[in-house]
Amino acid sequence: MTQPNQAPVIVIGGSLVGLASALFLSAHSVPVVLVERHTASSPHPRAIGYTPRTLELLESVGIPASSLRAGKGPPSGRPRRIKVQSLAGEWTDEQHWNNNSSNNNNNNNNNNNNAKPNGGPKGPPGGPPGDGAKVYSPLISAAITQDRLEPILRRRAVELGADLRLGWKMTSWAQSADGVSVTAVNRQGEQVTLDGSYIVACDGARSAFREHLGIPTTGVGHLRSLCSIMFRCAPVEHYLDRGFVQFAIEGRDDGFEAFLVSYHDGRWALMWNTDAADAADVPDNNDNDNDDDNKSKNKNNRTDTADTAEAQRALVRKALGLGPDVVRDEDIELVAVGHWDMSARIAERFSSGRVFLAGDAAHTLPPNRGGYGANTGFADAHNLAWKVAAVRSGAADASILATYDEERRPVALVRHDQLFVRDDYKPYARGGGGDWAATGRTVEVLDDIAMELGQIYRSAGVVLGAEGDGEGLPDAMRPDEWRGQPGTRAPHVAMVRRGTKEEEEISSLALFGRGWVLLSRDGGWRGVADGAGTRVGVACEFVCVGEDVVEADRRETFEDNFGVGASGAVLVRPDGFIAWRSAERGPGFEGEFADVFRRVTFARG
Template sequence: MEHETTSVLIVGGSLVGLSAAVFLTSRGIPTVVVERHSGSSLHPRAIGFTPRTIELFRTVGLEARIPQAPPSVRLRRARIESLAGAWFEETDWTPQRKETPTIVYSPCTGAAIAQDKLEPILRERAYELGADIRLSTELVHFEQDTGGVTATLCTRDGHTSTLRAAYLIAADGSRSSIRETLGIGRKGRGLIRIMRSVLFEAPLDAYLARGVSQFEIEQPDMDAFLTTYGDGRWVLMFSDDIERDEDTLRTLIQKAIGRSDLPIKIITTGRWELSALIADRFASGRVFLAGDAAHTLPPSRGGYGANTGIEDAHNLAWKLASVLSGQATPRLLDTYDAERRPIAWLRHQQIFARPDYQEAATPADAATPILDDAAMEFGQLYRSAAVLGAGDELPPAQRPEQWAGQPGTRAPHMWVFVGNEKRSTLDLFQQTWVLLSEEKRWHAVATAVAEELGITLKFIHIGEAIRSVNGESYQTALGLQQGGASLIRPDGYIAWRSLDWPEDAQRTLRDALRAVAATTR
């Protein structure tokens, strides 16, 4: 048997596994991905990717490869008899709040790209960055000890090899065999229903002219859900577990369209469980769960399934990179579960508070306030040892301007000049620790603390190194007074801040950075 080594083994080469590979290799971490299938699924699956997800892909050079939606697009759905028949009602994906301010929260706008079109883009970028991706290869056994994980791999033609990895990421889906082997249970609403679907092609773009892309079909003898992938492909979904032959499916597609004179090409069918379950823990030793292996969240107007998994991968990648590079101790990895599992539960809660799953909601769900998209995408709060000052009294999510630089939240976006170049403040982060302040004295302090702790820390002088494009104060956006400073993690989240100049600035920063970065010194 062959014996190989790598830093991180990722099991599952779909959306979340490929994202993890891109995020890790962009930080120089040797990574092997194994995927038992020969490529992407025939079924496109996920379609909506949020501005926050595109922000993450922007950090690894992918923004230009993923077509984004126009900024003015309002995502809506309609309740209809059929596409060509009566349209009863149109609604926004998320209930709009009249008092919500009009603020540009991100340099990105989100993307309506099918998962089977996005995965090849991620795979190509992972290859470019040096990932070792092995398709038609399956994990058949693994064991972990204090020094790493030993995995037995088998290719489709029966070739067996052994791979030794420092860490393993389980991105092997909702029925994760790795999660089952680890004995990790799950809780949540559980199975909601079995769904059947049919993917087809038809010339139906004319029915998208009103800006609606999701349709609830209501007929006396047919209730179904119809949506488009924006590339000529559509999927019709049924809330039952009935197997239908091709003639029956074609008839039902025609009923949903309301016409029988259009060419229809049936591509494939699907059967899947609509469920909501969160793993009891997202880590066990040197093994980490991500994506559907950690949480299954049913399709929703917030797009909480795939997008949540991609942010899992991003959160975990910088922490693994810090530990593997020797800048952090393994206790930093404990913050992955502490930060990401509450987010999964928050999204579980929000799904059943919203209209789509009212039939599965409990009285407690009905009493849950619906958080707007800006709060859910840009204003979630992390509480962990990698954050100082995020107490239990704080809400789980708010809009960025309500947080005003609160530690545990994403550093806010603002357009600034770096030299003569216009950039988002988000582009200044994502690679290393960053300290921002209008007070120049923090520069010498940051340099001394970085050298003392053996960690890379970049100082950015607000007002000099970066200048606001619109005259807004980034110091104010971070909630800082004169002399204050904000410490940003390598994932763009605020780890700590000093509201003003402290009495012993070097000791204050050193103690804060040592705590949140879990440094080895």
């Protein structure tokens, strides 16, 4: 069957963020063609940790979190890292994600006392409501390697109708006031021209789109060039029994420094710096498939000496601290060798005309234990998809698309800065002391839960209320501190859905994701939602708390979590973020809500 060569959206790049874009667009019934020059995933595991928020997004499009539990790693928490002279040699200091010193402003310095990403500081994650734990998400983070997650995303995207063109390489593209076009060629030399309305550029850290559009970047910049060896070695698996999976090799008499990491599935990676003092990124626009892990290949600027299997095994043994009498050649299965750069750069614009940058094309960040790489890209894709769908359906004016940059770029800037105030990357910050910020503001270490579930959007798509433009608000807080602040993710509240034969316990998050939702305990808002939907031309579902749903634990009330009174209401966008709220129902609320609804939906006319 001949594939159509027209689609509203063309996605370039078929790694994690490209696949996520195709997935979320298809879930909103937007036809999409994805162009990816490779036919399969890279053998390198690359990204591995996915936050509760990413799992919430995937569950919303039919990928259950249970399908992402892979390997032997812990289901939640940060990977533990320790300084060693070798894997079998002396182990010294544990390196904590939230900094090793106590003289910072984060109250979670001690890694052992940190709240897990979905649980509060006073109890275990996922504990029953009211027992001292604060549960921020119904899900816990997952550890699955990128090469095993990508096939899951591909299958689901195809099920939802996405057209994935694997093995096709983009050779040219163009945009005009009326649309976009992409020319691609496959390995058999066949050529095709695709026409559409928008391009989502997920073409990686060396984005050809970003370069062609002349979009500059800000940030710390190039960090280092590295070589990595992927291998299996069964005789050393028992070294993981103490809970550490990352090993910083340093302090040796021979000066050898490297980084060793386990991926929980029998695979290990050994990485070491290959930079000369003046090393810099070498543009390579052919490597445009890597949109989420910051590992941009650099074959022109490497100084490694691991070009033979013998040399590679020798380096592995040096890192392991075990000789050939203990680890034989046949014990070390060499999987792949990679050459890549670490850098930190944020594009100064996330869109230009009809082209939108996502993932590493928009924000390149080095691998980190905060989950700021691929997870940030997933959220990019989710933020953009519903807006494109609204424009395509005629429900919203195209000006809504400007809020993609307004909302997602500040998130990336904050995540960039959070990396360089933590000990893992602080030495790379200008001045060597973490004293430089892409945001231009003083940076303090922010709480992990706040970073994952509590970053705020300030845009024309949000009515922030008395806070005006929101500049006086913090960049991130925990959901129970925000208490339903417009511009933040709607909080998780355990609820029971009524109206079915068997009452079903759900998360409040399950109410969102399909369209606009107005929530209130006051049933008088139902007619307001219906009336505004009719006047504006955009459907607005009303959910009455106490009738349609009730709190599973009356101590965790809708009012407390969303910051409203008994007659107040909260408007939630299709992406699960709060667009507006009213603490109480006041006089003239019907007209006020209709005006607000027209504004935040960007309704035409």
